[in-house]
Amino acid sequence: MVFAAKLHIFRRMGKVTTSFFGLLCIFLSKSEQKRWTKYAKRLSLQTVNINNSLLRILFAATWICASNHMMNARTTKWLIAAESPQTRVMMRGDTIDITTPAGLTLWYNQLLTAPCTIHYRACVVVGNGATDRLSDLNCFWMANTMLPEGRFVDNYRLRCYYLGYGGNHNTTTRFRRYTADSLAVNDIAHRPPVLVEYTDSTHLLLPNHWYDIHITVASDGHTTYTIDGETLVDYHDPTPLHKGYFGLRTTWSHIRMTGFTITSAH
Numbered sequence: 001m002v003f004a005a006k007l008h009i010f011r012r013m014g015k016v017t018t019s020f021f022g023l024l025c026i027f028l029s030k031s032e033q034k035r036w037t038k039y040a041k042r043l044s045l046q047t048v049n050i051n052n053s054l055l056r057i058l059f060a061a062t063w064i065c066a067s068n069h070m071m072n073a074r075t076t077k078w079l080i081a082a083e084s085p086q087t088r089v090m091m092r093g094d095t096i097d098i099t100t101p102a103g104l105t106l107w108y109n110q111l112l113t114a115p116c117t118i119h120y121r122a123c124v125v126v127g128n129g130a131t132d133r134l135s136d137l138n139c140f141w142m143a144n145t146m147l148p149e150g151r152f153v154d155n156y157r158l159r160c161y162y163l164g165y166g167g168n169h170n171t172t173t174r175f176r177r178y179t180a181d182s183l184a185v186n187d188i189a190h191r192p193p194v195l196v197e198y199t200d201s202t203h204l205l206l207p208n209h210w211y212d213i214h215i216t217v218a219s220d221g222h223t224t225y226t227i228d229g230e231t232l233v234d235y236h237d238p239t240p241l242h243k244g245y246f247g248l249r250t251t252w253s254h255i256r257m258t259g260f261t262i263t264s265a266h
Contacts, residue, residue, distance in 0.1 A: 079107040083150030083251075095258040098250065099131045105155070105247040107146040110262070114142070114242050117263040118215040124166070125254040126207035132254045134207050138164045141215055142223075142244030144180060152251060156184035156191060160244055163225050163233060166205030173198040175225065175233045196233050203232065217241070 080089055083102035090097045098104065112118070118141060126132050143160035155162075159180035165173045175196035184190040198204075214226040221240030225233035248257060 077109045079109045079146060081105040081107060081146070081148050081150045081247075087150075093258075095256055096260075098248075098253075098255045098257075099129065100250065100254075101131050101252055103150040103152050103251040105140070105147070105150065105249045106257075108246040108248075108260070108262075109146065110245075111243055112142065112217070112246060112262060113264060114217040114219045114240070115265045116217050118217075118246055118261075119213065119263070120248075120257055120260040121210050121212050122248070122255060122257045123208060123210045124205050125256060127254075129254050131252060133169075133252050134166065134205050135170045136164065136167055136250045136253050137205060137211065137255065138162070138167060138249035139213075139215070140178075140245070140247040140249060142217060142241035143178075143247060144241075144244055146245050146247065152249075153185050155249075157182050159241065161223055161235075161241065162249075164249075165211075165227065170205050171199065173203045173232065175235070177235070177237065195235060198232065215246075 076091075078089075078096070080087065082100060082104045084100060084104075087100040087102070087104055088098070089106065096106070098106065122137055124134055124137050126134050140155070140158065140160045140162050143158045145158065147154055147158065149155075156178060157180055158178045160178045162176045162178055163174070164176075167174060174194045176192045176194055178192050181190045181192075184192070211227050212229070214224075216222075216224045216226075219240070219242065221237035223233070223235050223237065224231050246262075248255070
C-alpha cells in the first residue's frame with residue numbers, strides 16, 4: 001500500500017505529548033533522534049495545543065516513510081522540513097515528486113565536505129494541479145545544519161550558500177551567502193545582501209523544462225552554480241564553508257528532481 005508522509009492530526013484531540021513525538025522518531029537514526037528530540041524539548045512539546053505551528057513542527061520531524069513506490073525512511077537520505085501538513089513527497093523510480101502549498105526544504109541527510117560536486121536534474125511542473133505554480137526552484141548548499149522548519153524566514157539562521165532560481169513568482173534569480181544571523185529572521189536590515197541577481201527572462205523558469213544543475217565547492221572557498229551549461233554563480237568566499245548539507249528548497253509549487261549525485265575528491 002502506498003501512502004503519503006502526512007500527519008493526520010485531528011484538532012479535537014486538543015493536545016499532543018512527547019510520546020507521540022517519540023513515535024515519529026522511530027524512523028530516525030540515533031544521531032537524528034538526538035537532534036530532533038533536542039529541538040522538540042526546546043519548543044516545549046510535552047503538552048502543546050494543536051495549531052498550525054505545531055503541525056509544521058511535527059511534520060518537519062517526520063521522515064518520508066512509505067512502502068513500494070514511496071521513499072522508505074530507513075533506506076533514503078532525505079528529510080522533509082515542511083510548512084504545511086498538506087505537503088506530499090513521493091518517489092517514482094529515481095524521481096522525487098514534491099507537491100506543496102507552502103514552504104518546503106528537502107534536506108539531503110549526509111554531510112558534504114569540500115571539494116565536492118552536487119548534480120541533479122529538476123523540473124517545475126505546470127499543469128492543472130492545485131500547487132502547479134511556476135516559481136522557486138531553489139537550493140541551499142554547505143548549510144551548517146538542517147533546520148526542521150519549513151517557513152522560509154527561519155532559514156536566515158543558517159550559514160550557507162543559497163540560490164533562488166525563479167523566485168518571487170518567477171521574477172528574480174538571486175544568490176546569497178547566509179551568515180547565520182538569527183536577527184535576520186525578523187529584521188530585514190540584518191538579511192544577507194544579494195551577491196548575484198538576474199531578472200531577464202533567459203534566467204527565469206520555463207514550465208515543465210528539465211534543468212541540468214551542477215554545483216561545485218572547492219576547498220579554497222570557490223563555489224559555482226551552473227544550470228543547463230551556463231554558470232550563473234562563480235563566487236570566491238573569503239570565509240569558506242568547508243562542510244555542510246544540501247537542501248532543495250521551494251514554496252507553493254510542484255517540483256520533480258532526479259539523478260541526484262554527490263561527487264567528492266575525498
